[in-house]
Amino acid sequence: MKRDFIPLLLVPGIIIAALPLVGSSESWATLTLAGLAMGLMIFVMASGLTLTFGLMDVLNFGHGAFIAIGAFVTASVMAGLAPWLKADSLWLNLAAIGPAMLAAMAVSGGLGLAFERAIVRPVYGQHLKQILVTTGGLIVAEQLIKVVWGPDQITLARPTALRGAFLLGEIAIEKYRIFAVVIGLAVFAALSVTLNRTRIGLLIRAGVENGEMVEALGYRIRRLFVGVFAVGSALAGLGGAMWGIYQETVTATIGAQVAVLVFIVIIIGGLGSVGGCFIGALLVGLTANYVGFLAPKVALGSNILLMAIILLWRPQGLYPVARR
Amino acid sequence: MLRTLLSDDLPRSRWLAAALLAIVIGLALAPFLFPGAKSLNVAAKICVFVVLAASFDLLLGYSGIVSFAHTMFFGIGAYGVAIALTRLGSGWDAVAMGTVAGLASAIALAAVIGLFSLRLRTIFFAMITLAVASAFAILASQLSDVTGGEDGLNFRLPAILRASMSFADTPLFGVRLNGRLLDYYLVYIVSLVLVLVLLRIVNSPFGSVLKAMRENPFRAEAIGYRAVVYRTAASCIAAAFAALAGALMALWSSQTNPDTVLSFDIMIDILLMVVIGGMGTVYGAAIGAVLLVISQNYLQDLLLVANKAFAGVPLLPDLFHPDRWLLWLGIAFILCVYFFPTGIVGRLRSD
Numbered sequence: 001m002k003r004d005f006i007p008l009l010l011v012p013g014i015i016i017a018a019l020p021l022v023g024s025s026e027s028w029a030t031l032t033l034a035g036l037a038m039g040l041m042i043f044v045m046a047s048g049l050t051l052t053f054g055l056m057d058v059l060n061f062g063h064g065a066f067i068a069i070g071a072f073v074t075a076s077v078m079a080g081l082a083p084w085l086k087a088d089s090l091w092l093n094l095a096a097i098g099p100a101m102l103a104a105m106a107v108s109g110g111l112g113l114a115f116e117r118a119i120v121r122p123v124y125g126q127h128l129k130q131i132l133v134t135t136g137g138l139i140v141a142e143q144l145i146k147v148v149w150g151p152d153q154i155t156l157a158r159p160t161a162l163r164g165a166f167l168l169g170e171i172a173i174e175k176y177r178i179f180a181v182v183i184g185l186a187v188f189a190a191l192s193v194t195l196n197r198t199r200i201g202l203l204i205r206a207g208v209e210n211g212e213m214v215e216a217l218g219y220r221i222r223r224l225f226v227g228v229f230a231v232g233s234a235l236a237g238l239g240g241a242m243w244g245i246y247q248e249t250v251t252a253t254i255g256a257q258v259a260v261l262v263f264i265v266i267i268i269g270g271l272g273s274v275g276g277c278f279i280g281a282l283l284v285g286l287t288a289n290y291v292g293f294l295a296p297k298v299a300l301g302s303n304i305l306l307m308a309i310i311l312l313w314r315p316q317g318l319y320p321v322a323r324r
Numbered sequence: 325m326l327r328t329l330l331s332d333d334l335p336r337s338r339w340l341a342a343a344l345l346a347i348v349i350g351l352a353l354a355p356f357l358f359p360g361a362k363s364l365n366v367a368a369k370i371c372v373f374v375v376l377a378a379s380f381d382l383l384l385g386y387s388g389i390v391s392f393a394h395t396m397f398f399g400i401g402a403y404g405v406a407i408a409l410t411r412l413g414s415g416w417d418a419v420a421m422g423t424v425a426g427l428a429s430a431i432a433l434a435a436v437i438g439l440f441s442l443r444l445r446t447i448f449f450a451m452i453t454l455a456v457a458s459a460f461a462i463l464a465s466q467l468s469d470v471t472g473g474e475d476g477l478n479f480r481l482p483a484i485l486r487a488s489m490s491f492a493d494t495p496l497f498g499v500r501l502n503g504r505l506l507d508y509y510l511v512y513i514v515s516l517v518l519v520l521v522l523l524r525i526v527n528s529p530f531g532s533v534l535k536a537m538r539e540n541p542f543r544a545e546a547i548g549y550r551a552v553v554y555r556t557a558a559s560c561i562a563a564a565f566a567a568l569a570g571a572l573m574a575l576w577s578s579q580t581n582p583d584t585v586l587s588f589d590i591m592i593d594i595l596l597m598v599v600i601g602g603m604g605t606v607y608g609a610a611i612g613a614v615l616l617v618i619s620q621n622y623l624q625d626l627l628l629v630a631n632k633a634f635a636g637v638p639l640l641p642d643l644f645h646p647d648r649w650l651l652w653l654g655i656a657f658i659l660c661v662y663f664f665p666t667g668i669v670g671r672l673r674s675d
Binding site: 053059061119122123127128129130131132133135136137139140143144146147148151256257260263264267271297298301303304307308311315 | 384388390440444445446447448450451452454455456458459462463466467588592595599639642643645647648650651653654655657658661662665
């Protein structure tokens with residue numbers, strides 16, 4: 001199969017193009033790292049959404065709810081483990097942050113299963129109803145978060161070892177961003193291996209390309225889809241946890257805010273394509289940070305502009321999925 | 325006469341007709357029936373939101389398009405009038421210029437978004453409008469030189485619409501005849517006319533083509549109607565009506581800020597109004613708007629009672645907290661989409 005490498009060149013291209021615009025190489029390095037960290041966090045949240053769309057033609061407008069719930073669960077667990085977070089030891093810190101993130105994934109994944117069952121299943125194949133009902137789910141979930149955690153924003157203290165930055169020459173590198181990049185890359189690697197090297201992954205990719213054929217060969221694509229939906233929700237929870245710790249505050253509307261970025265990313269990448277989603281997320285993260293530095297007032301507009309440019313070039317996104 | 329006025333789209337249900345009549349007459353007499361600043365405010369808000377929801381229904385119900393950018397056009401209309409009245413002083417020429425400018429930019433923006441993304445599928449359009457609208461809301465709060473930022477704009481209305489303007493020394497049925505009252509009737513009459521014009525549009529051949537495309541886009545194209553042209557036109561018309569509703573809102577409240585005219589919460593309100601009231605009927609939008617604005621303002625009192633009754637029980641008081649009214653409407657919304665896709669009006673008509 002012929003590989004399409006042009007989109008791959010966009011990310012290094014934009015990084016190099018930003019250097020003369022930003023001017024100082026120190027701030028350029030800091031911005032690049034920040035952009036990569038942000039992009040990878042968005043990728044973690046977006047990957048599940050794009051896959052469920054590819055598999056079953058279902059787009060969940062309530063995806064933001066899982067992001068928010070992940071962030072809130074992390075906040076609660078971390079509040080419970082506060083002494084470990086304050087300790088000046090990387091391992092104790094990780095011992096607190098690890099369970100917090102796992103709990104976020106477990107709760108979001110479990111709720112994802114329930115959401116699929118109650119909200120999404122009755123409206124398979126009906127796009128208009130799907131959009132309406134999942135938006136309704138988002139409204140209810142946001143309100144329930146306010147019932148459980150209260151309407152006010154919660155502050156989330158970063159663990160000691162991940163606070164601050166270390167200096168590499170003149171360049172300040174924030175530790176948490178490194179942490180976010182590591183987790184994001186790990187998720188990408190795990191997803192790539194699963195999708196490209198396992199039987200389940202093979203079925204998922206086949207289902208995205210041609211679901212009917214997979215069904216005809218005797219595999220239940222719906223069961224596959226429920227699994228992907230749950231994993232996607234869990235990843236959204238993980239992304240929400242990472243995002244919450246990054247912002248150091250959590251509000252009930254966090255999900256709806258980030259969901260906008262997630263949508264832009266999966267449109268740019270091509271609905272259904274994990275590779276496109278990865279590149280799209282990095283592009284969005286990088287442009288948001290560069291433009292935020294160069295012209296802070298139009299930072300969010302820059303993402304729309306990026307999306308418009310890419311859609312003018314490839315109307316179906318960077319990596320269009322075959323039959324769509 | 326009535327048949328012409330309603331463009332031959334009669335309520336077709338005794339109860340629906342009664343409800344609509346109650347709304348029209350109730351709103352016409354609102355200043356006298358429910359005296360007080362709060363209830364007059366609620367009545368004016370109902371008028372504006374009926375127009376806003378009905379114009380959204382042109383997209384959602386008649387064309388089968390989900391747009392999350394409808395509040396953006398509402399905001400453009402409101403900010404058009406607000407900016408003109410702030411910059412050019414409080415004359416009618418400023419009102420006219422602001423309205424026209426808001427209208428023109430709303431239509432132009434809707435045309436650009438439509439041509440760009442309406443050839444794609446429903447889901448694509450929904451996501452793109454969501455992204456554009458949220459970017460616009462942030463832009464509006466960032467460009468504080470023009471829009472007043474988060475605080476918004478406070479401006480003076482034309483003298484004849486101010487509360488200090490008095491038309492008669494003696495009150496009529498206990499209501500002072502001042503500029504505020506005139507302002508209310510301005511909002512009421514313009515809203516009524518706009519709704520009737522919308523009724524005319526959805527019952528015209530143009531409206532029939534939209535419905536045909538909603539039911540079977542492939543076939544409609546085959547007959548020779550270009551989907552992207554008709555859908556973009558519908559989107560522009562809806563945007564124009566939303567902008568006019570926004571202008572009315574600004575003329576009523578004499579202030580605009582991102583929270584009251586641009587926030588995503590308003591978008592959700594409109595969605596609830598149209599779906600609960602009944603998609604694909606202008607009347608449904610009207611009933612939904614009345615229901616939602618009233619429950620927004622008075623459901624809280626009811627919930628407070630429940631909240632007090634459950635005091636001491638774990639979790640329940642929080643579920644019935646007055647600020648959680650949206651939770652209950654959200655659940656009603658989901659149930660509506662599943663079990664009553666035609667909403668209240670559909671139920672009434674099928675009986």
